[in-house]
Amino acid sequence: MIFSYMRISTKKDSQTTDRQRLTLEGYANKNNFTIDEWHEERISGTIKANNRPVYKDLKSRLRKDDILIVTDLDRLGRNADDVIMELKELKLKGVRVIALDMPYMNEWNKVNDNSIYDMIIDIVITIKAHMAQQEREKTVDRINQGIDAMPIVNGKKVSSKTGNKIGRPNAEVPEEFIKEYNKYKNGEYGKMSATNFAKMLGIGRSTFYKYRDMID
Known part of the structure; x- marks a missing residue:
């Protein structure tokens, strides 16, 4: 099955996931497939993935060979470390992730080739790990700057x-x-x-x- 996950941080009624839905529908139409289930969540991006009720329920239902589509990879987690954990868990379950903002992860044919997808996801995890390290270093630098000042x-x-x-x-x-x-x-x-x-x-x-x- 093919699932979509959409998230917005605000609870204001004026803000919706319509733009994400249109983007995902456009991608599905272009590649001649239908998204079986749509999942939407209104919750702060600072909340860890496993603490998001809608996403947590969705992940529990995903099975081997299912596909999860998001407009932006960072919607899967609160930071780079969290995204890495989600990608590893989903890969272990045999679930493929399509992220429309990520090169190669947004190419339908490559995602559906298991050998290519495994290589792509390993590269993305490596990149995200580097980003996570940069985030930690920035936090440490800000702490030290506060003391030095x-x-x-x-x-x-x-x-x-x-x-x-x-x-x-x-x-x-x-x-x-x-x-x-x-x-x-x-x-x-x-x-x-x-x-x-x-x-x-x-x-x-x-x-x-x-x-x-x-x-x-």
């Missing part, structure tokens, strides 16, 4: 907000950590452990717990 008084960093000197244990928590930690605490990273969250940010577990205790 603090003024130094008498040889110690000083909080620009409180005027307190920074040392142990009274260091200011970088704003980027607070932002990412709030996402982590709200479940946007799923069931990620504290250790893996710290690794993602490029900090040690002790630093993670120190920052956590300072803001919780």
